[in-house]
Amino acid sequence: MSEARQRAAKADPAADEAIYQSITRAIMDGRLRAGTKLVEQTLAEAFGVSRERIRKVLHRLGAERRIEIVPNRGSRVPSPTPEEIRAVYEAHRVLEAGVLVQLGQMLNDEILARLDAHLVEERDAAARGDRAASVRLSGAFHTHLVDALGNEELSRFLRDLLSRSSVMVSVYEPATQSVCAVDEHGAIVEALRARDVPRAIDLSRHHFRHVEQRLRLDPVPAPPADLRALFGPAQG
Amino acid sequence: MSEARQRAAKADPAADEAIYQSITRAIMDGRLRAGTKLVEQTLAEAFGVSRERIRKVLHRLGAERRIEIVPNRGSRVPSPTPEEIRAVYEAHRVLEAGVLVQLGQMLNDEILARLDAHLVEERDAAARGDRAASVRLSGAFHTHLVDALGNEELSRFLRDLLSRSSVMVSVYEPATQSVCAVDEHGAIVEALRARDVPRAIDLSRHHFRHVEQRLRLDPVPAPPADLRALFGPAQG
């Protein structure tokens, strides 16, 4: 029962999750631009399910702050202000500083090996000129840092932050998604390997500053999206 | 419109929020013990609203991880494992390390003054022997640290963590809620004042270790709760 949703006649236990994932990905990929209104009836028709099901998913997305819901006025993809963007990046920076402190305490060869392996991948993608892979791996570096702690709470928080910042990137940096310089990543790992936590933190700070500086200050207008075309039976 | 919900006949725009707050507080205050089943019909009768309204609130609470929802099997107050508890405390510790790093950068007299004022309050409550105030102020210290950064994302994350740990305290430390030693709080502020961030972080680490060590390792069984008595018309 992989994708046989053709009509989705009655009850599919995992349908909610599929719709949730579908909308989430559309937002994170930038296919759903900031400000896009998410009309329940339209989404229901696009996914071929009842409106109640869509409502439930939208409210979940709202509780997770992935979309904005105004009572009686519907749901939309958030249009973050520059100040909110700054706050998300700052939060990531502050979190990573704490993560580096903790990593300095519990660092071992296995963790270092995994980080090294990631850097190899990242450099390889850059060498190949594979921009898509570079973007993905560049973000994954920070995920790896947090995941190395093995703390579900922290990993989840970072994922939330990243999902928010992805929307922001689509608003303020439409053409080229930001790619962290792999050298900066490597330098952070080297500082960790030397157990020089203050230096690692300092590198991380400058690293984030670079990323932030790359953002434009004026938002780019988003063209209206066709929900049916995005989520219709042909697509996913 | 304070508490005139006597019957709550038709539609109250803020009813959802009131119910949400009511359940949230009951969990955080420990009146709803870990493992308690939250039956929709029962809650609906207790609050005097329809079951749909309760469902919506429960799903919101579930999305925020304040309760556990298993499909087709209902909702309950989480019963965290020792491992999950450890993760929450560790997350708080890691976050606070990052916060201290950032505070070391943006510290000013106003922030220091606010922290000093809080320490005065805290010492005062301890001197009075006001245990309730001590518990509250002791937790508030850490909230103040994060709030000093003025970052909504970080403040929200800490609030989430604290709301989770409150449940844990009720499971693993029933009688005496943990009170941070005010001396330890004061020492952290002093380290900050001296711009000695590594020392502040170290103090924070040991501080959390003390708190964690105070937790019992074996959970305390929770008596079943009467939802109608807790949320009935007489109460809130």
Next chain:
DNA sequence: ATGGCAATAAATGTGCACATTATTCGCCGA
């Protein structure tokens, strides 16, 4: 023209009835 205003359309919110799934209880046989 234009600004306000009313009628219409569209979208969201809600209660209810019924379906589906879990749990409990009682029965029967070994």
Next chain:
DNA sequence: TCGGCGAATAATGTGCACATTTATTGCCAT
């Protein structure tokens, strides 16, 4: 007596119809 099995009960899940609110359109008077 105990273990399994099935009916009865209880709780959750879902679609639908209708209410309420908001947005849009068209009209009229100035």
